[in-house]
Amino acid sequence: MDPDNITPEENTTAADQPEAPATRYYGKAVALVAAAGAGHRLGADKPKAFVELGEHTILQHCLLNIAASGVFEEIVVMASFEMCSLAIDQSTALELDIPVKVYPGGVLRSDSVFEGIKRIMANDENDPVSIIAVHDAARCLTPPKLFADVVEKTRLLMTVNNPGAVIPALPVTDTIKMVDSVGNVIGTPDRSRLRAIQTPQAFDAKLLSKIHEQAAAEDINTTDDAALFERFGITVMTVEGDRRAFKITNPEDLALANIYMNQDEND
Numbered sequence: 001m002d003p004d005n006i007t008p009e010e011n012t013t014a015a016d017q018p019e020a021p022a023t024r025y026y027g028k029a030v031a032l033v034a035a036a037g038a039g040h041r042l043g044a045d046k047p048k049a050f051v052e053l054g055e056h057t058i059l060q061h062c063l064l065n066i067a068a069s070g071v072f073e074e075i076v077v078m079a080s081f082e083m084c085s086l087a088i089d090q091s092t093a094l095e096l097d098i099p100v101k102v103y104p105g106g107v108l109r110s111d112s113v114f115e116g117i118k119r120i121m122a123n124d125e126n127d128p129v130s131i132i133a134v135h136d137a138a139r140c141l142t143p144p145k146l147f148a149d150v151v152e153k154t155r156l157l158m159t160v161n162n163p164g165a166v167i168p169a170l171p172v173t174d175t176i177k178m179v180d181s182v183g184n185v186i187g188t189p190d191r192s193r194l195r196a197i198q199t200p201q202a203f204d205a206k207l208l209s210k211i212h213e214q215a216a217a218e219d220i221n222t223t224d225d226a227a228l229f230e231r232f233g234i235t236v237m238t239v240e241g242d243r244r245a246f247k248i249t250n251p252e253d254l255a256l257a258n259i260y261m262n263q264d265e266n267d
């Protein structure tokens with residue numbers, strides 16, 4: 001793998017081209033929501049994104065928080081094929097002030113994200129996209145500010161010609177150990193250097209697209225998109241994450257989500 005292949009060819013700063021700035025700095029920011037999972041661990045009678053949490057579904061909470069951030073021109077939702085029409089109905093009902101497009105996802109999360117990137121970049125020449133923020137629908141209580149933080153930092157990095165890749169990180173409170181294949185401890189990393197990583201993860205759209213293409217060609221699958229950047233030797237920066245951006249995974253997580261929602265109402 002040659003990381004140079006991944007570097008976008010439009011490798012100039014805005015200052016180099018004051019008359020005609022490179023569009024990648026000024027194109028639109030799109031939120032890409034991965035909502036095509038089945039939610040097996042949650043064990044509900046419907047896919048996780050469509051489970052109700054108070055007045056809205058998980059997907060609707062997610063869309064409301066993304067729209068409230070004010071940093072996106074568009075939202076693209078990846079849903080399982082059979083849930084696409086319900087996803088459209090639920091987003092239409094919110095009457096958001098930015099467009100929401102819904103497309104069918106794939107078997108793995110990484111397939112859904114890659115498919116979404118292809119959809120978003122399909123019209124890039126006519127309607128340039130500068131930033132894609134990839135987000136798990138299951139992190140539906142992520143506050144609007146966190147979306148703004150990752151997008152604004154990514155845009156700042158791109159204007160000074162650095163690779164735009166910014167992810168939310170929180171310190172871990174447990175001691176984390178490495179184990180071997182039979183569960184015997186083989187090491188204890190220094191906890192002060194460990195971080196739990198969340199979404200939204202914001203990236204230079206063209207770089208993200210190229211990296212996903214290369215990963216697909218080499219059959220590389222990772223649990224998040226930042227890991228692909230790391231594999232290709234590209235710097236990924238962090239911003240401070242937020243506890244409310246936790247991922248609803250198991251049934252008890254719904255109780256935590258309700259606590260956070262009640263807290264927000266009382267603020």
Ligand code: CTP
Pocket residue numbers: 033034035036037038039040041042048049078105106107108109110111112113136137138139247248249
């Ligand atoms: N996801 C997706 N496409 C897939 C699998 C997952 O878009 N093929 C999304 C999920 O909808 C979720 C996010 O990726 O918002 C994180 O995945 P996870 O928490 O594992 O959700 P599920 O895959 O739905 O849950 P489970 O693994 O328990 O079935």
Ligand code: MG
Pocket residue numbers: 037
């Ligand atoms: Mg899953």
